[in-house]
Structure formats: structure tokens, C-alpha cells
Amino acid sequence: MEQRKEVKNILVVDDELDMLIFLSNLLMAEGFTVIEAKNGTEGITKARKNPPALIILDVMMSEESGIQIYRLLKFDKQLKRIPVIMLSAIDRDTFSHYQKFESSQPGQSVPEPEAFLEKPPEAEELINIVLELTSMDKNHD
Known part of the structure; x- marks a missing residue:
């Protein structure tokens, strides 16, 4: 008997409609709720x-920086x-440089994101990272 896996929610934050559609379709095809x-x-x-199992966050958005949103999340x-x-x-490298600069401010240190992918992401690479991150034990520190 096949074991039923828990359906996990993934939050995709992107101001580009084409990328939002691409990511949503890719993730839904893998059985995630987007x-x-x-x-x-x-x-x-x-x-x-x-609260989702994972967040995919665009760095450069028109209304606010994804880096600022990432910091708010953390x-x-x-x-x-x-x-x-x-x-x-x-x-x-550009992202890491900015992130390190922001984290150098007193009391502003945040961890590196679990993954960073350049646009457009390779579908297989993205799915592999998503599967790895969503299967992690939620109780780890």
C-alpha cells in the first residue's frame, strides 16, 4: 500500500506574472499547494x-525589495x-554582498537564505531544492 504524503503549502512571492505562473504550475505538478x-x-x-512549508521570494520587486521582506521574515x-x-x-555574489552589508548593522544580523537561484531557474534544480527543504525536520534549530 502506497503511503500518502502530506500536501505542503508553498508561498511564491513574485511581482512578475509570467514567473508566478511558471513557478505555480511547476510546484502544483509536483503535488504542492501554491x-x-x-x-x-x-x-x-x-x-x-x-504558514507555508517554504517561501520562494523574488529579490527584486517593484514595490519593495525581496531582501527587505526576507529580513522581515527572519x-x-x-x-x-x-x-x-x-x-x-x-x-x-551581488546578493551576498548586499546581505552582508545589511547584516553588519548592529542588531541586524540575519542568516543566509536556505537557497539562492538566478532567474530563470532550471525547473529540475528548483524542484530538487524544494523537495529537500520541505522534507527537513521542522524541529531543527
Whole structure:
């Protein structure tokens, strides 16, 4: 008898409709439930209402920076343990440099995201990372 796996919610925050559709379809094809948000504020609101197993967050959005939203997530007591995949048109080195600069401010240190992928992500690589992060034990520190 096949064991039924728990369906997990994934929050996708991206202001590009094409990318939102691509990511949603890819994740739904793998059996995940997708919660979509077109900006960071909407994403945080939806995450608080229905905490997801994982968040995929665009770095560069028109209304607010994904880096700012990431920082808000990591300082939020309810949301800080949710793994985050940062998705961006900028390269990882540029992102890391900015992240380190922001974390150098007193009391502003945040951990690196669990994963960083450049846009457009390779479907197989993204799914492998999502599967790995959503199968992790939620009680780890």
C-alpha cells in the first residue's frame, strides 16, 4: 500500500506574472499547494494567515525589495523558521554582498537564505531544492 504524503503549502512571492505562473504550475505538478503573492506585504500577510512549508521570494520587486521582506521574515517570531529560496535576476555574489552589508548593522544580523537561484531557474534544480527543504525536520534549530 502506497503511503500518502502530506500536501505542503508553498508561498511564491513574485511581482512578475509570467514567473508566478511558471513557478505555480511547476510546484502544483509536483503535488504542492501554491499560495501566490504579487508583493512582499501580501506575502507576509498570507504567510502569517497560513504558514507555508517554504517561501520562494523574488529579490527584486517593484514595490519593495525581496531582501527587505526576507529580513522581515527572519525577524518575525512566527515566520523565522520557514525556509526561504531567494530567486533573482541579480547574481548570488551581488546578493551576498548586499546581505552582508545589511547584516553588519548592529542588531541586524540575519542568516543566509536556505537557497539562492538566478532567474530563470532550471525547473529540475528548483524542484530538487524544494523537495529537500520541505522534507527537513521542522524541529531543527
